[in-house]
Amino acid sequence: MARIAVLHNTLDGRGGADAVCLHVCEALQDAHDVTLFTLSRSSLSTLNRLFDTGAAVSVHRPPGTALVSRAFDALPERVGPALAPRSVLLARAFARHAPRFDAAVSTANEFALPLPSVQYVHFPQFNRRCAPTGGAGRLDPLWSRLAGLADRRLPADACLLANSAWTADVVEDVYGRRPTVRHPPVDPPSDPRPWDEREDGVVVLGRLAPDKRPLRAIRIVDGVRDRGHDLHLHLVGSSSPIYADYADRVAAAAAARPYVHLDRDASRERLDTLLETHRYGLNCKPEEHFGMAVAEYVAAGMVAFAPDAGGQREVLDGRSDRLFDSTADAVDTVVAAVAADDRPTLPRDRYASDRFHAAVRAHVASTL
Incomplete structure (x- = not known):
């Protein structure tokens, strides 16, 4: 049993x-002594x-985690979640504890860590000015x-993992x-x-945040209804203090439409019920690094x-009849x-958690 820092x-x-x-x-806790280091207020x-x-x-x-979190939450919405400075602070706080551990696992992108590590990159958080896409703030250097x-x-000695081939391409461009x-x-x-027992409805999963574009999803369903299809929409989003004002705008837009339903911080049971009983899933974030929501729709047997x-093209096997490049194209x-009564065709179990857990344990074992 090794001592692992996440x-x-x-x-x-x-x-x-x-x-x-x-x-x-969860994958590592039975085999190793695991400690999670984080600047988070949310409980496990x-x-x-x-x-x-x-x-x-x-x-x-x-x-000082609570104070730091409140300070970041108070930043203007356009700043976003400020992941890079949070990671800098976390790395410095972890450094004095690092000698107590045999290896580390970052689940929040790349770090310069002083011990062997597995690093899971959703998208590079540093040197973003060198990435071909994604944008970089002026403080990136x-x-x-x-x-x-x-x-x-x-x-x-870092074992690098990426959530999609698209992200892996970006990491290679930035870090070689x-x-x-x-x-x-x-x-x-x-x-x-x-x-045949599912509802003619659209489910949109994801944070109530600007990058997820839930307001765009509302406009798309507006457009589909204008074309004569009586679809309703469920927005199922976790709400975070980081985007409180934006979430309020989404709630107001939903309240103005009887066919739009907002489920804030829904339980997993409620989420599964919606996925199991509706026909269509919609994601609106451009250049999604992987597309967890899209994978959820496919796993639930929906047309997504x-x-x-971004990486969501991989999830949908690059199908042109499921991908769009504008709001108008999404409506079309x-x-x-819907008009053709298309049925789901993609396998539902491609991303099962037992395979992911086994792979994580194997990557950590090879690092020790």
């Missing part, structure tokens, strides 16, 4: 990367309920330097090393309804739609599928 900058966004963190902890019990996980590890929150990665050289692709875990729900960019794409 590093995750913040779990307060309650998105796909945070689900990966909980699954990694809350996150386990949200992600249907069973993580039960020690959690180390550096002194500063955070990259403070992270010890200004030279764009990751530790030689190609990660192994290890898709995130997504289990099929247990009781999917037959197609997503922007024609959904209308065509």
Whole structure:
């Protein structure tokens, strides 16, 4: 049994990367002594309920975590979740504890760590100005330097993983090393309804945040209804203090339409019920690094739609009749599928969590 540190900058966004963190902890906790280092206020019990996980590890929150989290939450919405500075702070807080551990696992992108590590990259958080896509803030050079990665050289003893081939391409462009692709875990729900018993409705999963574009999803369903198809929409989103004002705008837009239903911080049971009983799933974030929501739709036996960019193209096997490049194109794409009564054809179990857990344990074992 080894001593393993899992590093995750913040779990307060309650998105796909945070689900990966909980699954990694669960995968390792029976075989190793695991401690999670994070600048998060969210409790493991809350996150386990949200992600249907069973993580039960020690959690180390550096002194001042609550104050730091409140300070980041108070930043203007346009700043976003500020993952890079959070990671810089977390790495510095972890450094004095590192000698106590045999290896580390980052579930929040790349780090310059002083011990052997497995690093799961959702998208590079440093040196983003060198990435071909994704955008970089003006402080990117500063955070990259403070992270010890200004030279764009990751530790030689770091085992790199990426959530999609698209992300792996970006990591290789930035750091000159190609990660192994290890898709995130997504289990099929247990009781999917037959197609003929499902509701003519669209489900949109994801944080109530600007990058997820839930307001765009509302406009797409507006457009489909204008074309004569009586679809309703369920927005199922975790709400975070980081985007409180934006979430309120989404709630107001939903309240103005009787066919739009908002489920904030829905239980996993409620989420599975919606996935099992509705026909269509929609994702609106462009250049999704993987597309956990899209994978959820496929696993539930839904017909899924997503922007024609990023890792979600892999999830949908590059099908042009499921991908779109604008709101108008999305309306056309959904209308065509509904009018033709298209049925799901993709396998539901491609991303099962048991395979992900086994792969994580194997990667850690090879690092020790």
